[in-house]
Amino acid sequence: MVLKIFFPQCCNMADSGLLIGHWLPGQDSAVVLAVVHYPFIPGQVKRYLSQLQNESRVELAVLGSWSMPKDGQEGMESFLKDLSTIFPQGRWLQLSREMGQRGFTCHVVQREGTLLGDEGDKCNGENGDGGRVIFIHYDQRKVMLSQLHTLEAGAGAGATVTGAGPSELRLVFSTVAQSQPLFHTDKYDDGPLKLTHWQSEGREGSIIVELAKQASVPLCLLLTWLLSLWTWLCGIRLLNLQPVRFVSSKLSTCVQLSYRTEHLQTVSSPKKALGHAEFMRKANIFVSFFVDVALGLLLISWLYQENRISLLANTLVPVADHVAQELQELLKWLMGAPAGLKINRALDEVLGRFFLYHIHLWISYIHLMSPFIEMILWYVGLCACLGLTFALSVLSDIVALLTFHIYCFYVYGARLYCLKIYGLSSLWRLFRGKKWNVLRQRVDSCSYDVDQLFIGTLLFTILLFLLPTTALYYLVFTLLRLVVVLFQGLIHLSVDSINSFPLFAMGLRICQPYRLAEGVKFRVLCEEPGKPLHLLMEINPLKFGSVLQWYRTPTYSCYPKDSWVALCKKLFVGELVYPWKHKSTKKTD
Template sequence: MVLKVFFPQCCNTADSGLLVGRWLPGHDSAVVLAVVHYPFIPGQVKKYLSQIRSQTDVELTVLGSWSMPTEGQEGMDSFLRDLSTIFPHTCWLQISREIGKRGFICNVVSNEGTLFTGKPKANSGSCNGKEDAGDSDGAERIIFIHYDQRKVMLSQLHPVHDVVQESKADASELRTMFQTVAGSQPLFLLDRYDDGPLKTTHWQSDGREASIIVELLKQASVPVCMLITWMLSVWHWLCSIRILNSRPAQFISSKLSTCVQLGYRTDHLQTVASTKKATEHMEFMRKANIFVSVLVDMALGLLLISWLYRENRIGTLANTLVPVADHVAKELQELLQWLMGAPAGLKMNKALDEVLGRFFLYHIHLWISYIHLMSPFIEMILWYVGLSACLGLTFALSVLSDIVALLTFHIYCFYVYGARLYCLKIYGLASLWRLFRGKKWNVLRQRVDSCSYDLDQLFIGTLLFTILLFLLPTTALYYLVFTLLRLVVVLFQGLIHLSVDLVNSFPLFAMALRFCRPYRLAEGVKFRVLTQEPGTPLHLLMEINPIKCSTVVQCYRTPTYSCYPKDSWGALCKKLFVGELIYPWRHKGTKAD
């Protein structure tokens, strides 16, 4: 048997006293949590431990004695050794430290007597009373694992994916050890400045960590959360109006990025303003990430407002917008006139080419008239739209996406017209091609079945197939051109949506912990030899391995529409080939909570 003793580094120089901790169930390991200093009364120690057990789920007990050589306490070792008859125990640890040595001397005593010692050539045995006659060196059978109690207390141990680092048994033992330290928080509230019958040494014995700013924020958070909750209730009451729940209003709101972002922000504020205490680690991290993301978003929005409303940049942007729209419309007119001729020397169907060209030119004419009609009000609209940035940068970007969608609405209409016409011809040709092969599509069974056609049906099918086949190049050319234009707009809007999603979902608080306090998010531990002196057990130092940055993002990111599966590149190319409408930035299914 190898006995592992997890010993806190803060207790290496503690005064002599009793070791308080826990034996890990199912493992030959003990976790030392604190040292109770002499002088003390055993009855007071038992009462104090019973109070701690009632506040936690950890079965704390007296593990043994700790002896630190000091002047005037020469007989302390024998006194502490006799205390093993007072406190109930299965194994009693007698740990002492000699002057001039970094290593400890450890004797393990049970009710039946000494089992084995940290000194060489001692009797060997185990905590269950069984002896191992083959081992003659007891020092090699005791391992001290020194750990930083503060880091272990504040860290969250995540599952280790690399099986090479540690086995499942070691992972279970380490997880139990981490949970023991984290669950013993009431034990760490007693420091040396408190008036009481007991004096202890642990990671907060020199004074508990406190911050006046943190305490003030905690006191102010309650009324602020109540105010936010009341404002959200008013907002939900306004949204419950019947006219806003009608089908046209819901359809329009689902297409506007600003409304989608408003829904996400409402859910985020509800999560942050919830009065329910976050007891679980993931729940706390989600609240903290959302809170930090909202603060950073609003700070960036205020910076954008200060830039926009300085030096009359709103007026400059409004004066530039109309000429840019006219230039885009002029370029589209020239493109359509080029398509109505002989583009790239291609032979087009002149009648269909003229009909499609004039149809699209008429839409451009209507759009130019609409832009010039709205030009006197553009500056005022942009002035009020810029105020939306006070709600956050994501709102400003969402409004920008909606403005781009409105300014390029004519391109979207061209794409829809061309795609629908092209899709109709593609599906018509596919259906007529099955007619030639004596097949038909069974709508009920969703499969292709055999079918016999008469002569008239074959004649009409051949005629329609020929017409659609010869008109397909002209339709495909218009579809190709307007699809490319639509993809440029979609790409720009996709970049905007990715930026909004990055601010909404990126775990800023978790990443700050990863860089500032990497031990808070632990993936595992590593050990290095601290000291190995003759006549003393092996001493190891346990260091915490922080999780990778990619794992932090994957584990703690806030769910948004980018977290849902989208169409693959193959499915997207298939939709483009058959003429189906594409919205690659939209998520599938219901919006995430």
């Protein structure tokens, strides 16, 4: 058997006294948390530990004694040894260290008071079962503030740490973390007990942090009231009508506004964060919102300087005219003999004039709005004060509005092409003596008479010869639509990156890597014959990719709805394709 004693480095030079700690259940290990300095009264130590039992979730006890001999304290070691009768434990640890030596002397005493080991051999390094004693030195501050992760297969963002059972290492981390009330008292406090632990040199704190905590309460109340007012306004019956709800669900700006409102409600909630995952989520949301607003203000400061709004408005109309002119040239090319293809002249003429008329309407609409574009852009640009993501969402909506005619062309072409594809497939089943059973959702056998076969053959021939013309228009406008969709997809990807990127977690990983731990490693500090082995436990920080995986904030963002095979299949049969969907939307076939 090996007795492992986790000893804090901050107590290496502590004055003589009692060891306060916890025996790990199911493990032959002890975690030392603090040293109570001499002089003390045993009754006060017992009352102090019983008081801590109500505040902490760890069963704290006196593990043994710690001796650091100094001048005038020659009988201290024997005095501390006799305290084992006052604090009965299954094992009583007698640790001592001499000045100028790195190693400790360890004796383990049974409850009945018999000394185990080599009967007084101070440096035997063995426990009562004949096994070795190993000291594992740890940085109590880092272990106290760190969060130990276990990377499991399939663990998603924000997942909690689970496992079949707590390991010894996890028990050590949780013991130190749950003993926080013990660390509220240090050796500078006026009281009957003086302790040494990781905050003995002065508890960590900042007047700025304390003022921020005091100011956050009224700010959260004010923000909560404003959000409740905004929620009430959004709940007005007029805004919940079906046309308004449909339009707002399609505008990226409205979706982003709803998303930020939900996150602000989470951050301003007066409820205390329960657990590490919820705290990190709130912190990531707050930092993400702060950085988002800062980037938006930088954009505003650049946009409203040197009359850039007017330059943008003066550029927008010529660009729209140029795009419309290029579309007209494309349609005239399709109305001729595109790439030398022989297409149906009558259908080609009808489709070409139909689309040219839409372009003419669109150009007229743009020129009608041109006197107001600068004013619209001036007011729309102010939304960047809400964050860069709002500005990008507005840009996505502007692109959608300016290319609405391309979307209409795509829908018209896709519907005509889809109608012909489904018509040809139905007529092809007619030739094979089959039909589609709508009730049973399957193909059944069916007998047709001569008239039905004649009509079916005639329609099949007409649709087959009109298919190349429709397919050509569908192909061209689908490619144009995919270009617009790709540009909007890049904008949505940028918005999603700002919304979901765990900036706070990444900052912790860079500035304080021990806060997010993936595991530990051990290094030999002192190894001498006949003496206990001394190891140093160092924390392995979480990898950057793992930080992104664990702490990435779930967003409304768009993700591929179908695989590439399913997407190509939909494009082939002419179904309308929206390459992304909201994350909250359920996948439907």
